[in-house]
Amino acid sequence: MSGEAIRAEALVKTFRDRKARALDGLDIAVQRGDMTAIVGPSGSGKSTLLYALSGLTEVDSGRIAILGERPADAADWTNLRARRIGLVFQEDWLLPTLTAAENIELPMLGLGASSAERQSRVRGLLDAVKAEGFGDHWPAGLSGGERQRIAVARGLANRPEILLADEPTGELDSVNSRAIIDLLVRLRAEAGLTVLIVTHDETVAAACQRRFQVIDGRGRYVS
Numbered sequence: 001m002s003g004e005a006i007r008a009e010a011l012v013k014t015f016r017d018r019k020a021r022a023l024d025g026l027d028i029a030v031q032r033g034d035m036t037a038i039v040g041p042s043g044s045g046k047s048t049l050l051y052a053l054s055g056l057t058e059v060d061s062g063r064i065a066i067l068g069e070r071p072a073d074a075a076d077w078t079n080l081r082a083r084r085i086g087l088v089f090q091e092d093w094l095l096p097t098l099t100a101a102e103n104i105e106l107p108m109l110g111l112g113a114s115s116a117e118r119q120s121r122v123r124g125l126l127d128a129v130k131a132e133g134f135g136d137h138w139p140a141g142l143s144g145g146e147r148q149r150i151a152v153a154r155g156l157a158n159r160p161e162i163l164l165a166d167e168p169t170g171e172l173d174s175v176n177s178r179a180i181i182d183l184l185v186r187l188r189a190e191a192g193l194t195v196l197i198v199t200h201d202e203t204v205a206a207a208c209q210r211r212f213q214v215i216d217g218r219g220r221y222v223s
């Protein structure tokens with residue numbers, strides 16, 4: 001699939017209690033199937049950018065088109081996220097009262113798959129993130145790295161066209177980190193998945209085709 005996955009122009013976001021703008025006129029354009037590393041210092045606006053591109057943060061001004069859609073309100077964004085976007089947050093945000101498998105299944109609800117299809121897909125995802133044995137564990141009983149792998153599986157549960165991932169390998173050792181990257185590279189090749197991945201890890205960034213650097217709320221491609 002070719003064409004534009006993401007086009008965002010002149011994004012501005014100010015948090016009420018901060019003088020500096022978290023996003024200060026940022027532009028980014030991402031082609032479908034691109035795997036882009038979002039890099040830059042702490043506090044430069046990387047997470048804010050991902051939140052803005054997922055519609056979870058409302059920007060003060062600027063334009064955002066996702067896969068040709070321009071969501072007009074919160075309901076449009078919710079609908080777009082449910083169908084076409086996968087999210088992995090910097091914190092894992094697993095629901096503590098659901099098992100790992102149920103957390104992964106959650107984004108599949110309402111998308112038309114039967115219970116049997118959902119279960120089979122959950123097993124496939126657990127396998128893919130090397131968490132085969134953890135399906136019936138509670139989040140509180142998992143290590144940080146195990147929770148992070150479950151969060152990546154959940155981010156892929158709705159078979160998204162775009163995955164927005166905020167340091168998804170930050171808690172992982174190099175073997176598990178490699179497994180996640182290999183999975184994303186495979187999904188890109190097989191399904192044309194577009195990936196934006198915030199990372200401080202050079203190995204992860206090196207696996208991406210492009211590198212987008214955010215500094216003081218402004219961004220540019222550096223490779």
Ligand SMILES: Nc1ncnc2c1ncn2[C@@H]1O[C@H](COP(=O)(O)OP(=O)(O)OP(=O)(O)O)[C@@H](O)[C@H]1O
Pocket residue numbers: 015016017018021022040041042043044045046047048049090
């Ligand atoms: N909810 C919030 N309320 C107020 N200020 C915020 C909020 N979220 C982010 N900020 C501020 O906006 C700026 C950008 O933050 P952001 O979280 O996007 O940085 P980041 O590049 O993701 O950093 P890190 O690498 O540490 O995760 C920072 O100055 C931060 O303090």
Ligand SMILES: [Mg+2]
Pocket residue numbers: 046047048090166
């Ligand atoms: Mg961040």
